[in-house]
Amino acid sequence: MxxxxxxxxxxxxxxxxxxxxxxxxxxxxxxxxxxxxxxxVDISRYNLGSEPQAFIDEAKIQEVLNTQGTDALPAAIVDGELKVEGRYPTNEEFAQWANISVSELTKSETKSKGIELL
Structure with a gap:
């Protein structure tokens, strides 16, 4: 996983x-x-304003922040590898990383399975 x-x-x-x-x-x-x-799926999300320690603890994030500043955020690390910087991952990228179908990340799919979203 x-x-x-x-x-x-x-x-x-x-x-x-x-x-x-x-x-x-x-x-x-x-x-x-x-x-x-x-x-x-083992997924976590960190906010620079409220969880700065997570940014300090991750060397790859420290490196990108030192070279590009906060313009490099948002960023995504998968299994220790920097995959995305300066934007959020697409649903296709999330699905690929999690080894699931992208349709499992769409609202129409969740409605048909009875999952209520906030």
Whole structure:
């Protein structure tokens, strides 16, 4: 099972899905992570504003932050390898890393299986 780590820029809350104007990209990522967790995928998400120690503990994130600054965030590390920087992974990338079908990360698939999303 892969180990997926997402490193977010500083946000107002853990998912960034809050406030009067929600970014649909953050909603997509939060949904994908939720569904991957339900499939017992080892995935964690860290917010620079509230969990800076996670950024300090990961040498590859330290390196990218030292060379590119916070513009390199969000970033994703899979099994210790930096896979994505400066953007969130696509659902296709999440599915590939977790070895599942991308259809398992779409709202239509979750509705048909009776999973209620926040």
């Amino acid at each position: 892969p180990k997926i780590r997402i490193y977010d820029p500083a946000m107002c809350c853990a998912t960034g899905v809050c406030g009067p104007s929600v970014d649909p990209e953050l909603t997509r990522v939060a949904t994908a992570i939720f569904l991957l967790e339900k499939k017992n």
